[in-house]
Amino acid sequence: MDLTTISLESPYLIYLGDCPDKHHAKTGAGIAHWRPEHCAGQMRLPACPIDIGLPEMTLQQAKKAGIRTVIVGVAPMGGRIPEHWIPQLAELAAAGFDIAAGMHGKLVDIPDLVAGANEGGGRLIDVRVPPAGIPVGDGRLRSGKRVLMVGTDCGVGKKYSALALHRELERRDIKTTFRATGQTGIMIAGEGIPIDSVVADFISGAAEVLSPDNDADHWDVIEGQGSLLNPSYSGVSLGLLHGSQPDAIVLCHDAERLEIDESGGHLPIPELDEVIHDALQMARRLRSQCFCAGVSVNTSSMNDFDRDIYLSKLQSELGLPCVDPIATGMSPIANFLLKYAL
Amino acid sequence: MDLTTISLESPYLIYLGDCPDKHHAKTGAGIAHWRPEHCAGQMRLPACPIDIGLPEMTLQQAKKAGIRTVIVGVAPMGGRIPEHWIPQLAELAAAGFDIAAGMHGKLVDIPDLVAGANEGGGRLIDVRVPPAGIPVGDGRLRSGKRVLMVGTDCGVGKKYSALALHRELERRDIKTTFRATGQTGIMIAGEGIPIDSVVADFISGAAEVLSPDNDADHWDVIEGQGSLLNPSYSGVSLGLLHGSQPDAIVLCHDAERLEIDESGGHLPIPELDEVIHDALQMARRLRSQCFCAGVSVNTSSMNDFDRDIYLSKLQSELGLPCVDPIATGMSPIANFLLKYAL
Numbered sequence: 199m200d201l202t203t204i205s206l207e208s209p210y211l212i213y214l215g216d217c218p219d220k221h222h223a224k225t226g227a228g229i230a231h232w233r234p235e236h237c238a239g240q241m242r243l244p245a246c247p248i249d250i251g252l253p254e255m256t257l258q259q260a261k262k263a264g265i266r267t268v269i270v271g272v273a274p275m276g277g278r279i280p281e282h283w284i285p286q287l288a289e290l291a292a293a294g295f296d297i298a299a300g301m302h303g304k305l306v307d308i309p310d311l312v313a314g315a316n317e318g319g320g321r322l323i324d325v326r327v328p329p330a331g332i333p334v335g336d337g338r339l340r341s342g343k344r345v346l347m348v349g350t351d352c353g354v355g356k357k358y359s360a361l362a363l364h365r366e367l368e369r370r371d372i373k374t375t376f377r378a379t380g381q382t383g384i385m386i387a388g389e390g391i392p393i394d395s396v397v398a399d400f401i402s403g404a405a406e407v408l409s410p411d412n413d414a415d416h417w418d419v420i421e422g423q424g425s426l427l428n429p430s431y432s433g434v435s436l437g438l439l440h441g442s443q444p445d446a447i448v449l450c451h452d453a454e455r456l457e458i459d460e461s462g463g464h465l466p467i468p469e470l471d472e473v474i475h476d477a478l479q480m481a482r483r484l485r486s487q488c489f490c491a492g493v494s495v496n497t498s499s500m501n502d503f504d505r506d507i508y509l510s511k512l513q514s515e516l517g518l519p520c521v522d523p524i525a526t527g528m529s530p531i532a533n534f535l536l537k538y539a540l
Numbered sequence: 541m542d543l544t545t546i547s548l549e550s551p552y553l554i555y556l557g558d559c560p561d562k563h564h565a566k567t568g569a570g571i572a573h574w575r576p577e578h579c580a581g582q583m584r585l586p587a588c589p590i591d592i593g594l595p596e597m598t599l600q601q602a603k604k605a606g607i608r609t610v611i612v613g614v615a616p617m618g619g620r621i622p623e624h625w626i627p628q629l630a631e632l633a634a635a636g637f638d639i640a641a642g643m644h645g646k647l648v649d650i651p652d653l654v655a656g657a658n659e660g661g662g663r664l665i666d667v668r669v670p671p672a673g674i675p676v677g678d679g680r681l682r683s684g685k686r687v688l689m690v691g692t693d694c695g696v697g698k699k700y701s702a703l704a705l706h707r708e709l710e711r712r713d714i715k716t717t718f719r720a721t722g723q724t725g726i727m728i729a730g731e732g733i734p735i736d737s738v739v740a741d742f743i744s745g746a747a748e749v750l751s752p753d754n755d756a757d758h759w760d761v762i763e764g765q766g767s768l769l770n771p772s773y774s775g776v777s778l779g780l781l782h783g784s785q786p787d788a789i790v791l792c793h794d795a796e797r798l799e800i801d802e803s804g805g806h807l808p809i810p811e812l813d814e815v816i817h818d819a820l821q822m823a824r825r826l827r828s829q830c831f832c833a834g835v836s837v838n839t840s841s842m843n844d845f846d847r848d849i850y851l852s853k854l855q856s857e858l859g860l861p862c863v864d865p866i867a868t869g870m871s872p873i874a875n876f877l878l879k880y881a882l
Contacts, residue, residue, distance in 0.1 A: 433779025
């Protein structure tokens with residue numbers, strides 16, 4: 199991947215500050231869950247009630263452990279680094295570690311951190327800020343294979359599904375790379391492009407850069423963003439779909455989601471076969487052989503009995519593997535993907 | 541329209557520098573053609589061979605004529621103001637006129653112009669730079685009626701078609717506003733948002749701001765951008781389609797265009813009924829009554845006889861009015877639009 203993508207160096211120290219609860223520490227916990235081999239430790243303020251299970255480190259221990267990047271693994275209230283975290287982070291920057299965060303409020307706008315980074319010689323990496331030099335997409339067909347997560351809406355499990363499918367392909371010794379399109383995904387993958395922060399004219403170009411030419415038997419598993427059905431973000435989703443030129447899509451859905459988020463009820467989510475049809479129709483304008491390899495549903499609201507009935511019914515309706523990526527796993531979708539890809 | 545749109549004050553002085561040919565003066569000529577009532581004069585360097593037919597003005601005459609904005613009406617080679625135009629433009633800025641341009645190279649990055657504007661107190665308006673504060677779209681249905689130009693590709697006459705339809709509606713004393721989404725359109729309309737320069741997450745939000753709630757019998761005629769079929773810009777087009785929530789679309793096409801521009805032949809333009817079907821399918825997810833009011837085709841490559849045959853055949857195939865906006869005019873599309881809008 200070239201210089202137009204964000205790139206983080208491991209090993210990581212996950213910084214948690216005094217994060218008040220698990221929900222706000224999802225980013226750090228996700229990195230530790232999906233990339234334990236990159237996470238050497240965690241650092242917290244004394245009052246922090248959250249523990250993501252990594253070895254506790256001081257600055258001296260972090261130096262000894264060869265930490266390269268301190269990742270702020272918390273989504274704080276207000277979308278910016280709290281004032282009282284800054285002295286510790288500035289000290290880490292002054293020690294030469296890269297500092298990475300994915301908040302709206304940027305690291306490079308905090309003078310004490312800039313001073314620390316200047317002293318230590320490391321980078322301040324705002325994962326929401328797209329790299330410079332992303333080109334306009336050219337629609338040229340690329341070598342290698344690609345599968346893109348497509349959602350019925352935002353926040354229905356596209357990132358989780360992509361990571362789980364990537365892990366399943368790895369388990370089978372298939373050549374595969376997870377391609378991250380959002381800030382948490384980028385921190386997990388260690389590289390990627392925050393596609394929704396790119397200027398509109400460059401959305402598909404960013405997707406093209408993210409997933410370059412590759413070996414004919416290599417699979418890029420691409421994290422989706424937004425949804426073609428969500429009027430707030432559909433442009434991002436279509437640019438990503440065309441720039442990714444996927445061989446296959448996986449539809450991601452949340453069984454509890456009956457209407458587009460925050461639409462106030464006027465945008466019900468259509469039948470899933472219609473959603474698949476829409477996405478394939480758009481995808482096939484660029485890559486005629488694109489097919490749907492399955493449906494990945496968050497069914498965490500259901501008990502095992504209801505989940506079985508729900509997924510079986512969906513599977514017989516659609517004629518596609520339908521799974522919950524946590525409860526039942528991505529194996530049936532991986533089977534279908536590998537069986538039917540040209 | 542609120543502060544999140546660009547807005548120019550008339551009367552205009554169109555600045556042509558020493559523009560070498562008509563093609564590069566299209567912007568200035570377009571403003572003079574569509575908004576003669578806003579154009580008080582033109583200013584040129586002595587060597588300029590191009591004349592767009594406005595009264596020639598000196599700085600003194602411009603002051604007397606009450607000029608408010610000097611618009612650089614040229615798309616120069618290299619996308620930036622040539623060095624030897626800057627002294628004259630800086631003098632105009634120092635005289636207090638706003639200076640507006642739509643190039644990649646920004647006015648605000650030219651120190652002599654900034655100094656001039658500081659002295660004169662006017663603005664430097666880079667029409668490609670979107671205003672701050674554009675919100676994320678919310679998909680709320682708005683009052684008033686909207687018709688959006690949708691293209692088979694980029695550069696097929698969407699702006700011209702929108703302006704011609706707007707003029708036709710005005711001629712019939714229908715309440716109507718042309719809504720500009722690109723730099724030339726913004727200079728013609730005097731306001732708008734360069735939708736392809738907005739950050740991806742805000743595309744549909746920009747379209748919502750551009751076309752706010754209005755009287756129930758008011759028609760916004762919205763300039764399109766890109767094409768759902770063009771893999772470089774489809775994200776912009778879908779965000780604009782959803783943010784515009786049109787009651788109707790007009791398909792714009794160039795009869796000579798057989799494949800997507802710069803696709804190297806691997807992306808033929810589908811049959812027009814398929815293109816209409818795709819666009820309506822996406823539009824109706826948000827606004828179920830959306831319909832196609834006709835097809836506006838650039839047939840400038842044909843003689844009258846061939847044009848008649850081409851448009852008649854298309855019309856009988858599609859069951860929709862099919863026109864050339866210059867050769868035959870937009871009246872049949874206006875009739876269809878007004879007859880079938882709910």
